[in-house]
Amino acid sequence: MQAMLExxxxxxxxxxxxxxxxxxxTPVTLWLAEGAHNQVYLxxxxxxxxxxxxxxxxxxxxxxxxxxxxxxxxxxDDLDPVATxxxxxxxxxxxxxxxxxxxxxxxxxxxxxxxxxxxxxPLELLIRSEPWLAAITIEQLMLSRLGFNAMHGVEMTFxxxxxxxxxxxxxxxTFDEQIAFLDGLSxxxxxxxxxxxxxxxxxxxxxxxxxxxxxxxxxxxxxxxRMLDEVAQFPELYDVVVVNRxxxxxxxxxxxxxxxxxxxxxxxxxxxxxxxxxxxMLEAAGVDVVQLNTDSIIEAD
Numbered sequence: 456m457q458a459m460l461e462x463x464x465x466x467x468x469x470x471x472x473x474x475x476x477x478x479x480x481t482p483v484t485l486w487l488a489e490g491a492h493n494q495v496y497l498x499x500x501x502x503x504x505x506x507x508x509x510x511x512x513x514x515x516x517x518x519x520x521x522x523x524x525x526x527x528x529x530x531x532d533d534l535d536p537v538a539t540x541x542x543x544x545x546x547x548x549x550x551x552x553x554x555x556x557x558x559x560x561x562x563x564x565x566x567x568x569x570x571x572x573x574x575x576x577p578l579e580l581l582i583r584s585e586p587w588l589a590a591i592t593i594e595q596l597m598l599s600r601l602g603f604n605a606m607h608g609v610e611m612t613f614x615x616x617x618x619x620x621x622x623x624x625x626x627x628x629t630f631d632e633q634i635a636f637l638d639g640l641s642x643x644x645x646x647x648x649x650x651x652x653x654x655x656x657x658x659x660x661x662x663x664x665x666x667x668x669x670x671x672x673x674x675x676x677x678x679x680x681r682m683l684d685e686v687a688q689f690p691e692l693y694d695v696v697v698v699n700r701x702x703x704x705x706x707x708x709x710x711x712x713x714x715x716x717x718x719x720x721x722x723x724x725x726x727x728x729x730x731x732x733x734x735x736m737l738e739a740a741g742v743d744v745v746q747l748n749t750d751s752i753i754e755a756d
Contacts, residue, residue, distance in 0.1 A: 499724025
């Protein structure tokens with residue numbers, strides 16, 4: 456469940472101009488926000504990756520080494536698997552004996568069922584699921600078939616490092632809040648989410664291969680055109696899952712700029728995009744933010 460809407464949270468873009476690069480330098484999905492006496496690194500993550508997607512660029516590891524604390528969307532060190540599954544079941548199962556067909560209507564359900572059959576996904580197994588949960592389940596199943604796993608994702612990688620190094624781990628929001636964002640979507644937005652997952656299913660291998668390569672190479676233009684612009688076509692989903700959360704996070708990140716400790720903040724990479732992204736919001740608040748590259752010099756304190 457931590458991977459929710461993987462492709463929705465994959466891109467990275469800084470609205471301000473990137474710094475000049477050396478001829479052999481490559482931009483990375485990592486930004487540096489300069490505090491009054493410290494440094495806050497912003498890393499755009501991919502929540503699910505494959506073993507073969509490693510290693511990450513060295514500059515990302517250097518940013519981790521420089522940081523005294525790790526901050527992620529969730530404090531994954533304190534998650535209770537039993538409680539999280541209970542919450543998903545409580546909010547993701549349709550009440551009063553209703554079915555997915557009841558929610559979608561016969562016409563849309565028939566379209567969804569046919570699309571699922573093409574993907575070899577038995578939609579009847581999700582018949583009691585809310586559309587948002589059905590969408591996430593389908594997305595994760597398809598990614599799993601390709602070898603993508605949360606255990607190989609950016610968050611789990613740095614969670615393991617922080618545990619090993621006894622670094623403090625913090626979260627910007629709770630699992631309850633994340634689920635509430637999705638469960639609170641309107642029926643039409645949930646339908647769009649489900650149908651989009653099914654529509655893109657046949658192309659998911661090429662989609663993920665291209666996006667992971669673009670993410671690793673810091674190919675901002677590609678990721679913007681293939682991700683941000685598409686998500687923005689669904690205004691409710693974009694506002695709820697991206698923009699509103701960014702605004703709440705900014706309220707927590709700005710006070711960090713006044714501290715002495717350095718931080719590595721790891722969030723879904725879509726949250727670092729454009730005028731509504733975290734870097735742009737920090738800049739609007741007067742913070743200097745710059746995108747880093749493979750030649751950026753980071754020296755641990």
